[in-house]
Amino acid sequence: MIAANNPNLKSWLAVPEGSDFPIQNIPFGVAATEGDSPRVVSRIGDHVIDLKAMFDFGYFADLHFALEDFDTDSLNNMMRRGKQGTRDLRNRISELFSEEHELKDNQNHLAQILISVDKAEMLMPVKVGDYTDFYSSEQHAYNVGCMFRDPNNALLPNWKYIPVGYHGRASSIVVSGTPFHRPKGQQRPVDAEPPVFGPSKQLDFELEMAFVTYEGKPLGDSISTKEADDFIFGMCLFNDWSARDLQKWEYVPLGPFLAKNFASHVSPWIVTLDALEPFRVSGPVQDPKVFTYLEYEGNKHIDINLEVAIQPENTDEKVVSNSNYKYMYWNMNQQLAHHTINGCNIKAGDLMASGTISGGEDTEYGSMLEIAWKGTKPVQMPDGSERKFILDNDTVIMRGYSEKNGLRIGFGEVKAKVLPAK
Ligand code: MN
Helix, strand or coil: CCHHHCCCCCECCCCCCCCCCCCCCCCEEEEECCCCCCEEEEEECCEEEEHHHHHHCCCCCCCCCCHHHCCCCCCHHHHCCHHHHHHHHHHHHHHHCECCCHHHHCHHHHHHHEEEHHHCEEECCCCCCCEEEECCCHHHHHHHHHHHCCHHHCCCCCCCCCCCEEEECCCCEEECCCCEECCEEEECCCCCCCCEEEECCCEECCEEEEEEECCCCCCCCCCCCCCHHHHEEEEEEEECCEEHHHHHHHCCCCCCCCCCCCCEEECCCEEEHHHHHHHEECCCCCCCCCCHHHCCCCCCEECCEEEEEEECCCCCCEEEEEEEHHHCCCCHHHHHHHHHCCCCCCCCCCEEECCCCCCCCCCCCCCHHHHCCCCCCCEECCCCCEECCCCCCCEEEEEEEEEECCEEEEEEEEEEEEECCC
16 A cells, blocks of 8 residues: 555644645645745645645655755646656655654754745646647547537447547646636537637536646557556646637647647645545446557546535625546546557646546536536526526636545535637
8 A cells, every 4th residue: 555545644734634635645846935936836635735835844854856846836847757756756755644654843944944835825726738638538529529410429439449549738727726718719600601700608617536646658659558557647627718709610630729738727735636536436337448559457437426516706605516537538548548549649748638537427427517407407506697608707716525434535616707709
């Protein structure tokens, strides 16, 4: 077992009941505090842990890290130390914050190491080099296929052979809390008539998880499903905002473009794949049988409870979906193996999103397109208004956590407010 995953560990730091961040989590992120430059941090309970300060005090002296791994505004340097390097680091942090460790009595050090979570501004955790979005939830693909084709031909012929994906835009991936303007663009609301231009009328969220990679292999080499775990650093929540009306008009023949690249939001804490190991579960039987390079052994899916809420301005939020990451048809190992089977190289800090995660029940759908079924089943909000898609000044909030035998490892949340079009 990975030492930091020991369910019996307790921290000398108080962890509030139901926290996403017990000592078994030890996620990584980037934070700024007033007067200090951005730095790499971790978190236990409601305390942010300054890893630059810890490095300066020598707590990582025997590990293979340098100041520039922590005194920086992204996790990319740290991730270049690879799976074993970051595993050793997480184990060390766990040890230092476990009961009985003398760090708890070193008030001089703690004054510089611990930051209250409400005093830390969480920044974009990763400099994303390349961003890929998959389309790996069968229920989502089926629902969309039913709406735009018919139930008998809902899945396209390639869907159960290929983990379908596309290359998205990295520059517009932003951290939770960053507001953005409703996109404008071309739409064709009536099929028989010419297109129109204006603010999107069908702005939607997509409930997704994303994984961040370590440095991969040289161009030309591939990563097998068996090797994939060693190339995945961790995961975060991901909202792949989508303008459905722009998407419908533009996507043939080359796929998503301006309907997707105006903003995508990530949660600020990267939860390591190591921390998620206790929550592995089996995936669906894949029929037809997949090609050999997509076969995998063991449990490679992960049980992560997911929730989406919409909060109109000045009123209570309404939860509109409860889904789970375990519903994926294709797992991360298969996605990474497929991504590299042609020799495509991946780099430290690449981000790969799952695709919208929908479950089999209509309470488990991962987009408004599905929840309100193309606008035919509007959702009632607490203030009496209704939603077919997302309106100006709405805030969309996604949350996620794994839980088993009383241990909860969570992601916190990713939230963003939609401002009117510019
Ligand atoms: Mn997507």
